[in-house]
Amino acid sequence: MIRGVTAGIDGSPGSGVVAEWAALESLLRGVPLCLVHVHEGPRPAAADAVDASAVRHPAEEFLADTARTVRRNHPSLRVSTRLLLGRAATALTGAAAGTGLLVLGSRGLSGTMGFLLGSVARETVSSTQTPVVLVRVTGQPAAPRQSAPDVPTRDVIVGLDIHHDCASLLDFGFAEAARRGDRLVALHGWSIWPVVRDAGALVAAQRDMGSDVARRLTRILAPWREKFPSVDVAELTPIGSAAHLLVHASDRADLVVVGRRVHPAAHGGRIGLVTHAVIQHSVVPVAVVAHH
Incomplete structure (x- = not known):
């Protein structure tokens, strides 16, 4: 079909x-x-x-x-x-x-x-x-581009929450990056609960937790790296607001891909705070992909 x-x-x-x-x-x-x-x-x-x-x-x-x-x-x-x-x-x-x-x-x-x-x-x-x-629709948006030797590579940014199913977002994002010849940037922003007592403990928590977050993202991406071997992939797991990080990363992007969790019909349709913020502030096209 x-x-x-x-x-x-x-x-x-x-x-x-x-x-x-x-x-x-x-x-x-x-x-x-x-x-x-x-x-x-x-x-x-x-x-x-x-x-x-x-x-x-x-x-x-x-x-x-x-x-x-x-x-x-x-x-x-x-x-x-x-x-x-x-x-x-x-x-x-x-x-x-x-x-x-x-x-x-x-x-x-x-x-x-x-x-x-x-x-x-x-x-x-x-x-x-x-x-x-x-x-x-203000000005001319970044148009989808086919891969060509003389066209500089840009990014397809995919915002991921590693604690939820990301399959539909990764399917969409990797396919879009493959069509354009773009790099795929998988980005997960995270934070530390303010329970540490001093700067040294904070640095240690960032180091230990950050390594675990990065490993989890690598495991999640592995099947899609194998499915799309031609796509160059960057994995980013910085500390910070997911919406802010995605908007900042979009500076050199063709497309930003974010998710919308599907809720039961009784609760009505929702977009989510991060997705809404990215839609409002990203200057490049934003793809919203429904997922469970």
Whole structure:
């Protein structure tokens, strides 16, 4: 089964940036791209055919224009469009089901405040099982790149919690690094409980605990190193805030990969504090991967 890429575009000026990033990612994966626009509101009944036409015409025109631009830039890429009516997050989640990736946009706030995750994107990310990439629509985002001798290697940063299952994040991150010819940086930030009494004891605790943390990360990565032998891997286990470390490491990255733990339906969808902070402050695209 071909697991294509779905891009949710809303008609804003940044939609072209989202569509272009999704198109380049589709080419890297060798899969088709589907551009989806959702008109929020009740699905019109047959008696409302005139109103439904008024909704569909401008949206279909926008979708067609975007698709033409993508096809002109990438003639070999198969591009389709879908216009959906209803609740945006629900429709996008449904459209992405069974595909390999959903691409959405996030908007810049300011140089210090970072990026805004809109309500539709937030609800979609917190409910879908499909990996979601959030692309910056302020300026031109770092585009997915194929490996080439004259292209400097960059990083795919994967933020890991070694105390929970990381398989889905590592599957996604290693595959993305392999497609681009990038280095994969596996990063786990950790801290020491403030129970030591002096600086010497703190240094000793950091040394002893740090070695154990590093060994655990190495064991976790071993199967993926074997599965993706061409991927250069760096293992980082510094002390510090995971969100801060991931944002700082993204300076030379193509993509940051973070997780979203799947909770029981009764508790509703959640993104998590670290993932939310990375989405807000990373200046490169962020992939959110659901895991248990």
